Amino acid sequence: MSGKPILHYFNGRGRMECIRWLLAAAGVEFEEKFIEKPEDLDKLKNDGSLMFQQVPMVEIDGMKLVQTRAILNYIATKYNLYGKDIKERALIDMYSEGVADLGEMIMLFPLSPPAEKDAKLTLIREKTTNRYLPAFENVLKSHGQDYLVGNKLSRADIHLVELLYDVEELDPSLLANFPLLKALKARVSNLPTVKKFLQPGSQRKPPTDEKKIEEARKVFKF
Amino acid sequence: TAGKPKLHYFDARGRMEAILWLLAAAGVEFEEKLIESSEDLDKLRHDESLVFQQVPVVEIDGMNLVQTRAILNYIATKHDLYGKDMKERALIDMYTEGVADLGEMIMLLPLCPPDQKNAKLTLIRERTTNCYLPAFEKVLKSHGQDYLVGNKLSTDIHLVELLYYVEELDSSLLANFPLLKGLKTRVSNLPAMKRFLQPGSQRKPPGSEKSLEQARKIFKF
Numbered sequence: 531m532s533g534k535p536i537l538h539y540f541n542g543r544g545r546m547e548c549i550r551w552l553l554a555a556a557g558v559e560f561e562e563k564f565i566e567k568p569e570d571l572d573k574l575k576n577d578g579s580l581m582f583q584q585v586p587m588v589e590i591d592g593m594k595l596v597q598t599r600a601i602l603n604y605i606a607t608k609y610n611l612y613g614k615d616i617k618e619r620a621l622i623d624m625y626s627e628g629v630a631d632l633g634e635m636i637m638l639f640p641l642s643p644p645a646e647k648d649a650k651l652t653l654i655r656e657k658t659t660n661r662y663l664p665a666f667e668n669v670l671k672s673h674g675q676d677y678l679v680g681n682k683l684s685r686a687d688i689h690l691v692e693l694l695y696d697v698e699e700l701d702p703s704l705l706a707n708f709p710l711l712k713a714l715k716a717r718v719s720n721l722p723t724v725k726k727f728l729q730p731g732s733q734r735k736p737p738t739d740e741k742k743i744e745e746a747r748k749v750f751k752f
Numbered sequence: 753t754a755g756k757p758k759l760h761y762f763d764a765r766g767r768m769e770a771i772l773w774l775l776a777a778a779g780v781e782f783e784e785k786l787i788e789s790s791e792d793l794d795k796l797r798h799d800e801s802l803v804f805q806q807v808p809v810v811e812i813d814g815m816n817l818v819q820t821r822a823i824l825n826y827i828a829t830k831h832d833l834y835g836k837d838m839k840e841r842a843l844i845d846m847y848t849e850g851v852a853d854l855g856e857m858i859m860l861l862p863l864c865p866p867d868q869k870n871a872k873l874t875l876i877r878e879r880t881t882n883c884y885l886p887a888f889e890k891v892l893k894s895h896g897q898d899y900l901v902g903n904k905l906s907t908d909i910h911l912v913e914l915l916y917y918v919e920e921l922d923s924s925l926l927a928n929f930p931l932l933k934g935l936k937t938r939v940s941n942l943p944a945m946k947r948f949l950q951p952g953s954q955r956k957p958p959g960s961e962k963s964l965e966q967a968r969k970i971f972k973f
Contacts, residue, residue, distance in 0.1 A: 581887050582850050593842060600845035607838050616829050623822035628804045665803050
């Protein structure tokens with residue numbers, strides 16, 4: 531085939547979207563094979579393509595990689611978005627994991643039972659404004675550089691900017707008091723590869739709505 | 753004490769234990785500062801040692817590292833337990849994350865509301881016997897080597913730690929996995945691991961009602 535990575539997932543953001551962002555930012559063209567019904571997922575399981583019977587799965591460089599972090603780590607290393615040495619990697623990992631923690635809360639929010647939704651949203655707002663955004667704003671403030679680590683674009687900036695778009699979709703006022711984060715968002719969004727990805731018609735997936743959740747529930751049976 | 757990593761956590765396994773195992777396997781001596789009250793945690797937060805106001809935090813090589821995976825990745829890289837190249841790293845990461853998924857389910861079981869506990873335990877047993885253990889047994893079978901990746905010790909440490917927890921839950925769960933049992937024995941017999949597995953080491957015992965109550969007080973949940 532063409533050598534392009536092939537992404538196996540359903541046609542929604544979920545746990546694959548951060549991988550799409552990273553590949554896109556790295557300027558890597560990729561293909562997607564959408565899982566549209568439970569039978570599609572069963573086929574992948576029966577093929578032995580899924581080590582832990584789960585997606586995301588990415589076919590890349592002769593491997594069938596599962597586990598989001600394994601996939602992201604590989605792509606980041608391959609495309610030089612993982613810092614220049616072990617200490618930069620530690621910072622990048624620390625920041626990426628913080629992004630993932632808040633990102634997980636936001637991703638799972640639509641799945642919370644209706645009775646819990648208000649409390650969950652309040653918690654997300656609180657963590658966003660009091661914990662996560664200040665932490666990243668402080669990093670940028672501490673060195674005054676354009677990017678989080680090593681004065682160079684890394685996966686941490688890409689993951690963070692993706693998160694900032696998600697936060698903005700939730701409530702744009704949450705970004706109000708974070709000028710350095712807003713500048714980072716603008717800066718990264720203007721990189722040619724990211725700019726392309728942010729335009730309509732790209733492989734970026736739209737916000738997850740009720741219909742998408744229903745589709746996910748059917749495919750993944752939960 | 754100069755130069756030894758310093759681990760800040762409360763006196764239980766939780767999210768720090770995997771780090772203890774890895775440091776121990778690497779033969780690295782470390783110190784622990786135990787958080788015993790919510791005031792201790794507040795102090796760490798005020799000291800601005802915690803980027804996201806959470807523990808684990810490990811003081812190592814001039815950094816205050818938080819986030820379990822960031823800490824583990826750093827230690828593994830530093831001590832040559834992370835494969836020889838990018839592709840070995842990918843396999844190691846894949847296996848480590850699978851271990852973490854099952855490990856997370858087991859770790860959180862004591863926090864489960866009583867009316868959900870049986871269902872959770874059934875799920876854990878099912879995933880252990882039908883998904884995770886077969887996946888790792890298959891890896892070892894596929895190459896017949898002593899370790900999961902590159903014929904050298906790496907994420908085997910995380911898997912063996914998990915096998916001990918599975919055994920604590922129900923020893924019969926390991927019954928049909930001879931290669932995993934072989935790996936568990938082999939890794940346990942490495943001199944550094946042998947020491948760590950003996951009484952009196954820094955290894956933490958299984959959680960108890962008492963440690964759960966302490967966690968609730970300190971972390972306010």
